[in-house]
Structures are given as C-alpha cells and as structure tokens.
Amino acid sequence: MSTRQLEVSNRFQRLQDKICRALEDLDGKAKFVEDQWSRPGGGGGKTRIIQEGDLIEKGGVNFSAVHGELPEKIKSALKLPDEAGQFFATGVSIVLHPDSPLMPIIHMNIRYFEMTNGTWWFGGGIDLTPHYIVPQDAHIFHRFLKETCDRHHWAYYPAFKKWADDYFYINHRKETRGIGGIFFDRLSDQEGFDFDARFKFVVDVGKTFVPIYKYFTSLYKTADFTPEQIDWQMLRRSRYVEFNLVYDKGTKFGLDTDGRTESILMSLPPQAAWVYNHQAPIDSDEQQTLDLLKKGIDWVSYKEKETVDMDPDWV
C-alpha cells in the first residue's frame, strides 16, 4: 500500500473502532462480534455485527480495504480507461436496525477509491429511514448534516442533500426510502479542492454519525411502543429490503463482483413483512409518514407549525 492508501485506510479503521465502542455504550447490552475476511483477488476486511441488543436489533459496521484487477464491466461502468491499472478501495459502511419502531434505521458510508494511474475519489453519505417520520427530528437530523457540510463548503449540503433525495428513491413505490440526508460520489480535485480537503470532509462526515445516533437514542431508547407499531416497522423494513436489493449500487457492485455476501447483505433487516396492498388509516401517523416520503422537502427550513389562532369571534 502507498502512504496515502495507508493513511486513509488507517483513519477509516480508527473510525470503525470508535464508532463500535460508542454504539456498544449506547446499546448497553450487546457487543460487536468481528469476522475478519480476505478477498481472493487482494485485500480484505473486518465485518462487525451487533445483534439482539437493548437498542440495536441487528446492525453492522464494516471496514474493508481491497485491491486488484477491476472487472471489465465495472471499468466501463466507471468510465475508466483501459490503462487505469489496478484499483484500491477502502471504506466504512454502517447500517443499524433498531429494536424500537420509534428509532430510525440509519445508514452511513464513507469510501475512498484509487487507480494505479493516479485517478482517485471519495464518496459516501449519511441517510435516515425513520419508521415514523417526526418532522422536528428530520429537521434536527438535516441540521446536523448541514453543519458538517458547511464547515467544508457552503455548496456541499444543498448539492449532496439533493443527491440523496434522488439516490434513495424507490421508483416502483413512488416513495423515498426515508428522509434522505447527504450522498456524494467521485469527490476528487475538481474546482480547486485537493486530496486533503476532501479527506477531511469525509472523515468529518464519519464523525457526525455518532452524535446523530446519540441524539435519537436519547429521545427514543426507553420510549414505549405498541404491537401495531411493530407491524408497521416490519412493513417499512420490507421497503428497505426492496431498495437495497433492487436499486442500491453498492449492493449490486458487491454481488456482481463476488464480494462477501454476508458482509454485503448485513444491511438487510432481521425480519421484514409484506402485506398485500396495505393501506394506512387516514390521518394516522403511518399515513403522515407516507405523505412525507417525498423528494425535495426542505427539512432545514422546517419549523413546527405555530398554534392556529382560533378567532373566538368568528362564528
């Protein structure tokens, strides 16, 4: 590995360690179990799984650093010239399925990609899939992300927020996977940015993950929920499965390149349910959630509706 490759992959591994420790603290019961694996073509990874916790029902924090030949199919999909040489890719990827239907599903990924010919880029993002969308929470979540982005460039948040809206879209349901977040890819030396600036940003995104999850844990870890809310959670989880298996490019890339299936599919929920033609009751929290699974909602500017002034003299 080159110095740069070592620098990025070490930093990512340290993030994995810190995040796992923080999540074990938040959970209070379950511990991560690690599987180290190596890739026949070169490199390997550490898959860490937490299951049946007080907070997290099933979750994974994956680290990998792999290298080798890129299949022709992928080389052309990435629009890389034949002489680009071998690839190196390292990343951290997290998906947490909480026990409580009141807690959101969260996903974070940061990644670095390089070719022998010097081509390099970063990608990643954080997005949230609440089983029940609470607008005030969505507002706070997006403010976390905007503040992280704004520390690096004012144009990041609006661009990457839109990217997430477009990416996490379940076309056959005509709904977004959740309330989006930020998503970005191929951040390289465009527009005056350099490697250090991009690297710092991506690490900062990684560091934003724990405070966000802590915030939701403090709100919902001990809150009571009903069996009906669990039913709804199972239904929302099935939509998560549909997105990941039908649309997610990372999943497709992994399965197409004979990646380690159990590490790739750790993103899938512990269970999910499909009910034919489910209809949420009018005016229910479930229906409100469906109504908010839309692209383009400006969550940062969202404000709690003020109490309507009921004029007593009106009648």
Add this chain to the structure above:
Amino acid sequence: MSTRQLEVSNRFQRLQDKICRALEDLDGKAKFVEDQWSRPGGGGGKTRIIQEGDLIEKGGVNFSAVHGELPEKIKSALKLPDEAGQFFATGVSIVLHPDSPLMPIIHMNIRYFEMTNGTWWFGGGIDLTPHYIVPQDAHIFHRFLKETCDRHHWAYYPAFKKWADDYFYINHRKETRGIGGIFFDRLSDQEGFDFDARFKFVVDVGKTFVPIYKYFTSLYKTADFTPEQIDWQMLRRSRYVEFNLVYDKGTKFGLDTDGRTESILMSLPPQAAWVYNHQAPIDSDEQQTLDLLKKGIDWVSYKEKETVDMDPDWV
C-alpha cells in the same frame, strides 16, 4: 383482440378460476379476494390474493391481458425489430407461501406474447421451493412434470428441467432457489411445432399445478412442526426474496415497465428473516437441504437408498 388473443386469454382466465376454486377447497378456511385493475397503456388484469388460511399463509393467483406500445429498452432486450408493432401479452402467475414449513413454496406461470407483425411465443413453468428438501418428494414432483412434458414431446422435460436449474439460481449464495422444475420461454413455431401444439402444452402445464399441490397438501397440511422449523422457514423465505428482487426477469420487467407493484410483488412472502452468517448444524435436516440446493440433480431417477447390507462376518 384477435380471435387467437381471445382464445388464449379466455382459456387462461378459466384456468385461474378453476385453480382458485381448487385452492380454496384445499385450504378450507381462507377465500381469495380479487382486485381488478386496468393498465393506463392498455388492458388490465385480475389479481386474486388469499391470506391467513389454514394451508396458505399468503398467496396470489394473477391473471392479466395487456397490450400497447413496448418501451424501446424492452424491444431491444427481446431482439424485436422496430416494425414489430404493438404487443399483446396474457398470462397466469401463481405463488403460494404455505403456513407450514413442511409444505413447499410453489410457483407456476404460463404466458403468451404476440406482436402486431405476427411474432408469437409461449413461456412458463412450474418450480418448487421446499423449506426442507425431502428427496422422495422431489422425485414425485419431477415425475409429475416429466409426465406432463412427455405427453407433448420427449425432449421437453430434459430441456426445460435444465432451463429451470439455470434460471432459478441465486448466484451470490451459490445455491438454487429450490429443487427447480421446468422453465421455458419463446416456444413458437420452431422445429415443426405449431400454435395449437404449443398452446395445448402450456395449458397442460397449467392443469398440472393443482394435482401437484394436492399431493403435498395431503402429506403435510396437518403435520406438526416446531418453532425451530418456523425460524428456518423465515430464513428460506429471505432467499426467496433475494432471488425475486435481484434475479427474476418477470419481476424486473414488471417494475421497469411501471407495472402494478402490488400484483408484481405478491410473490414476496408474508415475512422473512435475515440472520447474519447463519450456519446449519452438521447432519441436520437444514444442512441436508442446503446440500441439495444444487443444479443438475436427476430427481426423476432418484431412488430411496436401499438398506446397506451390513455383512456380519466382516470383522
């Protein structure tokens, strides 16, 4: 509709009716609920769903007859010339997820496709996904199919059995979806066959469905099962989800052409579970099932192993 289109779609609808009645009899508790739908581009269908029965936990028997313009993308995937004109497609499609883990999941599909320029073909098949593979059952199932095929042409069964093995394969798991069955597509006027011969064969496949399901019902409907067997069923169902969302061409075609999502995804199980890196115990029924999820097993020639002759004089 032309006379031929009417003839095929009426026959298919009659099959749907008969199959639904037979399944309600076998179930004894649940009844089908019908949703009629029409397609904005032309045609429509009848989706019939049965849920929470004594035998069937969730199942669907779909009929559709649709027509109109074919998206450019699909036209080229089907290798149809530009001047092929409009399409007409009609079919019956069934997936049943039984309540008992001892009963297999079953899938049947028969379909007819036609273009204005005169191009036509039939497709379809029946395949079985037992949660627990019992070799003797697999043998009987394949004999049902072979007998149906042999009534029409001696070459059908071996060709369509192999086609099913290749088609129902979950590459990222390196396992077949179940024990296969028969699968065929684009059966037209090749090699001296005519429309009537192909049509009769496809209807015969459709008529083979109920006797097969009756056979398994008689064996397993009232047999006891354990909570551990339900856990295993949930795991096998998750593989069914993976196949249908990642590989199944019919599902992809439907989702890509903005088909009716609830009718397309009626094939998904009522629930499914994903356990990280699940390992079946050595010598268990679960492990035996995994060992038999392979292509190329000659189930028709399978015979119960005879008792090994333990020579008492050997020592």
